[in-house]
Amino acid sequence: MEIIKSFILGIVQGLTEFLPVSSSGHIEIFKEILNFSYDSENGLFFTLILHLATAMSTLIYFWVDVKKIIYSLFKLKKDENFNFSLMIIVSMIPAGLVGFFFENKINQLFNGNLLLVGSMLIITSILLFVSDKINNLKKELTVLNAFVIGIAQALAILPGISRSGSTIATSLFLGINRDLAAKFSFLMVIPIIVGSSLKMIIYDNLVFEEVIVINYIVGFLSALISGYYACKWMILLVRKSKLFYFSIYCLIVGLISISYSLVQ
DSSP states (O other): OOHHHHHHHHHHHHHHHHSTTOHHHHHHHHHHHHTOOTTSHHHHHHHHHHHHHHHHHHHHHTHHHHHHHHHHHHTTOOSHHHHHHHHHHHHHHHHHHHHHHHHHHHHHHHTTOHHHHHHHHHHHHHHHHHHTTOOOOOBOOOHHHHHHHHHHHHHTTSTTSOHHHHHHHHHHHTTBOHHHHHHHHHHTHHHHHHHHHHHHHHHSOOOOOGGGHHHHHHHHHHHHHHHHHHHHHHHHHHHTTOHHHHHHHHHHHHHHHHHHHHHO
């Protein structure tokens, strides 16, 4: 694994984890471009590094909110932040179950299959296009809404289905205001990333190679920095109803992926 590949994959992970273009789908595409085996033993540890970097970038950006949520949760202070934490816990249920029982099977199905990835990107494009047209957004989060958004996050285990795109689009379909939709989408993923990382540590054969520590560091930093700014940028775009541009992007990339897979 060359250092330049670590840098590129870190940026791809950081940007696409928050921008509604599917991080898993783009990782599949860049695996092909860079000829990088993301499923090797060494690659699994690198995957863990990138996931933790994006989780940390979210924590840094929302640190003030996260502190309030943690304080209210552990003090059982039944205020707005406590309720928000409960909504996050509810949203974790579908994604946690699907990720724990089906993640490996789904990843094997999609691994290197750009035809399926491209098809899922087109579905993401449709979701973004339709949701961006919704204007009547006055509802708050409820337990039922949080669970439905959690189902959308669970479906995003399919490479090509954007996690942020599907959760934000679902929130908008449910009538939740744009700022709250974006905030909830980004904060609800932290426990999922942490849980997924713990699952990898416990069940997967992770290999840490000291000779390429610099590659790990480069990948982590590039994912952390790009993730932070992607998170900041995405919130502004959601607020200004600019998801349409990402819809076009996903459509183009999806069609290119499908075309590329058909000529191979």
